[in-house]
Amino acid sequence: xxxxxxxxxxxAALADTVTADAPAWHDAVSNTxxxxxxxxxxxxxxxxxxxxxxxxxxxxxxxxxxHAAYSDKTLVTxxxxxxxxxxxxxxxxxxxxxxxxxxxxxxxxxxxxLDVERGHxxxxxxxxxxxxxxxxxRRFGDANVTSVDVDPYLVEAARNRLAEFGRTxxxxxxxATGELPEPEYDRIMATVSVRPVPPPWLRALRPGGRxxxxxxxxxxxxxxxxxxxxxxxxTVQPDPATFMETRQEQEADYPPKLDDAxxxxxxxxxxxxxxxxxPIPDLWREWALRWLYELDxxxxxxxxxxxxxxxxxxxxxxxxxxxxxxxxxGPKSIVHxxxxxxLWDDLERVRRKWEExxxxxxxxxxVELKPDGSRLLSPDGSWVFAV
Numbered sequence: 371x372x373x374x375x376x377x378x379x380x381x382a383a384l385a386d387t388v389t390a391d392a393p394a395w396h397d398a399v400s401n402t403x404x405x406x407x408x409x410x411x412x413x414x415x416x417x418x419x420x421x422x423x424x425x426x427x428x429x430x431x432x433x434x435x436x437h438a439a440y441s442d443k444t445l446v447t448x449x450x451x452x453x454x455x456x457x458x459x460x461x462x463x464x465x466x467x468x469x470x471x472x473x474x475x476x477x478x479x480x481x482x483x484l485d486v487e488r489g490h491x492x493x494x495x496x497x498x499x500x501x502x503x504x505x506x507x508r509r510f511g512d513a514n515v516t517s518v519d520v521d522p523y524l525v526e527a528a529r530n531r532l533a534e535f536g537r538t539x540x541x542x543x544x545x546a547t548g549e550l551p552e553p554e555y556d557r558i559m560a561t562v563s564v565r566p567v568p569p570p571w572l573r574a575l576r577p578g579g580r581x582x583x584x585x586x587x588x589x590x591x592x593x594x595x596x597x598x599x600x601x602x603x604x605t606v607q608p609d610p611a612t613f614m615e616t617r618q619e620q621e622a623d624y625p626p627k628l629d630d631a632x633x634x635x636x637x638x639x640x641x642x643x644x645x646x647x648x649p650i651p652d653l654w655r656e657w658a659l660r661w662l663y664e665l666d667x668x669x670x671x672x673x674x675x676x677x678x679x680x681x682x683x684x685x686x687x688x689x690x691x692x693x694x695x696x697x698x699x700g701p702k703s704i705v706h707x708x709x710x711x712x713l714w715d716d717l718e719r720v721r722r723k724w725e726e727x728x729x730x731x732x733x734x735x736x737v738e739l740k741p742d743g744s745r746l747l748s749p750d751g752s753w754v755f756a757v
Contacts, residue, residue, distance in 0.1 A: 375431070376431060376436060377403055377405055377431070377436055377439075377440070378400070378401075380436045380437070380439070380440035381399065381400045381401070381402065381403070381404070381440055382400040383440065384399060384400075384404075384440040384441070384442065384474060385397075385399035385400035387442060387475070388442055388474050388475040388478045389478055391479075391482070392478050392479070392481070392482035394482075394509075395478050395481060395482065395505065395509065397508070397509070398504075398505040398506075398508040398509045399474060399478065399505065401508060402501065402504045402505055402508060403535055404439045404440060404471070404474070404499075404501055405430065405435050405436055405438075405439035405440070406430070406531055406534065406535060407471065407499040407500050407501050407504065407528070407531050407532075408439055408445050408447060408471045408499050408501075409427075409430070409435075409455065410425060410426060410427045410447075410454040410455055410457070411425075411426050411438075411445040411446055411447050411454050411470075411471070412424070412425060412426070412446040412447070412448075412449050412454050412463050412467075413425075413426050413446075414446075415462070420464060421464060421465055421466060422462045422463065422464055423446070423449045423462060423463035423464070424462060424463075425454060425457050425459065425460070425461055425462075425463070426438070426454075427459065442473050442474055442475040443473050444470050444471065444472055444473045445470060445471045445499075446467045446469075446470045447469050447470055447471060447498070447499060447524075448467065448468045448469035448470070448521075448524075449463030449464065449465050449466070449467055449468065450463065450464055450465030450466070450468060451468070452464075453469075453523060453524075455523075455527060456523075466624060466627075467614060468614060468617070468624065469498055469521060469524060469614070470498060470499075470614070471498055471499035471501050472498065472501070472502070472561050472613070474501070476611055477501065477502045477505065477561070478505075479609060480559055480561070480582050480591070480611070481502070481505060481506065481559065483582050483593050483607065484557050484559050484580055484582050485557075485580060486506070486509075486510055486556075486557050487556075488510065489514070490510065490514060490556035490557050491514055491516070491552070491554065491555045491556050491557070492506050492510065492514060492515050492516070492555065492556070492557045492558075492559070493516050493517075493518070493550065493552075493555040493557070493558045493559070493571075493574070494506060494515060494516065494517040494518070494539075494559055494561075495517075495518055495546045495558065495559065495560035495561065495562060495571075495583075496518075496519060496546070496560055496561035496562040496613070497517040497518060497519035497524055497525055497528050497541055498519065498524060498528070498561065499524075499528060499531075500517065500527075500528030500529075500531060500532050500537075500541070502517070502559070502561060503515055503517035503528070503532065503537070503539045503541065504532055504537050504539075506539070507532075507537045507538070507539040508537065512537060512538045512539045515539035515540065516539065516540040516541075516542065516550075516551055516552060516555075517539055517540070517541045517542075518541075518542050518543070518544050518546050518550070518551065519541075519543060519544075519546075520543070520544070520545050520546065520616070520617050521543065522543040524543075525541050525542065525543040526543075528541055529541040546560075546562070546568065546571075546616060547564070547568040547570070547616055548568075548570060549570055550570050550571070550574050552574070553574060554574055554575075554576050555574050555575060555576065555579060556575075556576055556578075556579045556580075557579060557580050557581075558571055558574070558575055558579070558580075558581045558582070558583075559581075559582045559583070560581075560582070560583040560584070560613075561613055562613050562614055562615065562616045563583070563584040563585060563586040563587070563588075563612070563613040563614065563615050563616070564583055564584070564585070564586055564615070564616055565585050565586040565587070565615075565668070565757055566744060566756070566757060567581075567583065567739050567744045567757055568616075569741035569742070571583075572596070572600075572602060572739055572740060572741045572744075573741050575596045575602060576596065577596050577597065577598045578595065578596065579595070579596045579602075580593065580594070580595050580596070581593070581594050581595075581596070581602055581604075581739070584611050584612065584613050585665070585746075585757055586615045586616075587615070587664050587668065587669075588612075588661040588664050588665065589610035589611055589612045589657070589661065590606050590610070590661060590732065590735075590746075591606065591607040591609060591610060591611040592604060592605070592606055592607065592737050592746075593605065593607055593737075594737045594739050600740055600741070601738055601739065601740045602737070602738075602739040602740070603736070603737060603738055603739075604736075604737040604739075605733070605734075605735065605736060605737055606732055606733050606734075606735045606737065606746070607733065608733045610657075627671065628671050628688040628689075628690070631671075631688045631689075631692070631694055632673060632686060632688055634694065635686055635688060635694035635695075635696050635706075635708070636686070636696070638696075638706070638708065639706060640695075640696070640705075640706030640707045640708045641707065641708045641709075642705075642706070642707040642708070642712060643704065643705070643706050643707075644704070644705055645702075645703060645704060645705070646697055646703050646704075646705050646714070646718070647718045647722075648718070648721070649699075649703075650683065650685060650697045650698075650699045650703055650705075651685075651717075651721070652674070652683070652685075653672055653674065653685060654674060658724075658729075658731075658732050659717075659720070659721055659724065660672065661732060662720050662724055662732070663716070663717050663720045665746065665755040665757070666716070666720050666755065667713070667716045667717075667720070669689060669690065670687050670688065670689050670713055671687070671688040671689070672685070672686070672687060672688075673685070673686040673688070674686070680700075682698055682699060682700045683698075683699040683700075684696060684697065684698050684699070685697045685699075687713040687714060687717065688713075689709070689711065689713060691709065691710055691711065692708075692709040692710065693707075693708070693709030693710055693711035693712075693713050694707070694708050694709050694713065695707045695708075695712070695713040695714035695717075697714060723753065727748055727749075727750070727752070727753065730748060730749050734748075734749045735747065735748065735749075736748075736749070736751075739757075743756065744756070744757050745757060
């Protein structure tokens with residue numbers, strides 16, 4: 371009898387962990403060699419002020435590689451424009467992640483919510499390492515799975531690595547916000563975040579079909595079912611999920627952070643200076659307010675710090691148009707604002723409106739998606755966000 375390779379034991383243990391609430395996916399997880407799909411990855415250098423990453427490169431069957439690949443963790447495979455596969459040993463990556471192999475537990479949770487049935491045609495948006503495509507193909511057959519990614523190198527690497535262990539779904543390099551490889555799908559799952567929800571996805575989703583995706587710059591995971599009237603309706607799910615935003619074909623990286631604006635706003639006197647209207651929120655803990663603010667006033671970059679000398683907490687809001695705000699907590703809290711818009715005024719307006727709506731749970735938001743305009747609605751319909 372041939373002894374099973376070591377990875378199968380590790381994969382089975384991972385499957386035991388991540389499919390406890392979705393047992394139908396146990397076979398796919400336990401029989402998919404994730405370590406072969408992610409041969410190298412980036413690890414964040416602790417406390418690096420310039421967002422540097424070090425390359426991780428272990429032998430294929432080494433305990434270190436198997437431990438990483440079969441842990442329920444995300445492995446970052448591309449930083450800025452640099453693929454881990456193409457980096458030199460000792461090279462440092464710089465910037466923010468631009469591709470990864472998502473933690474398996476989240477993939478399984480989303481796939482479970484997708485509720486795929488035999489014979490359904492599945493579109494997997496965001497090929498990445500190819501892991502989610504491998505799971506779908508194992509369970510529902512290669513011919514029923516199409517996976518797309520904007521990065522031609524990732525697509526070619528994933529296609530070749532999948533084929534090495536017998537998986538041959540259709541894998542294409544396209545801008546997924548444009549036209550899709552096939553005209554119709556029964557299920558669409560995206561491991562990239564979007565805003566707006568691309569109209570081609572909604573046009574391709576058959577009546578009765580289901581879409582699972584996330585809204586860019588939030589952790590709002592939505593599930594919606596397509597009706598016969600061309601509108602997909604659903605809800606925000608209770609478990610949050612964050613993904614990198616879709617990139618266009620010509621974009622090798624995401625737009626840079628607003629570091630210059632931050633240096634300007636860090637200590638500058640504002641054009642408008644006043645006490646805050648209520649307590650200064652901790653937007654990293656009060657995530658519901660942060661995401662409502664993003665839905666209402668999209669594209670604002672948020673930063674925060676605590677000064678070690680006196681313990682003051684400071685929150686900055688920054689926008690591409692030069693608008694900025696700095697809120698300093700303390701015995702005499704103060705807000706500075708500058709630029710063409712008053713960003714802190716907008717945040718306080720959102721907070722007041724949310725309080726007037728009894729601080730509803732974001733999971734109570736309703737979803738309506740259609741090609742000519744998609745939106746999220748508060749429980750009573752009085753607050754509408756374009757997505």
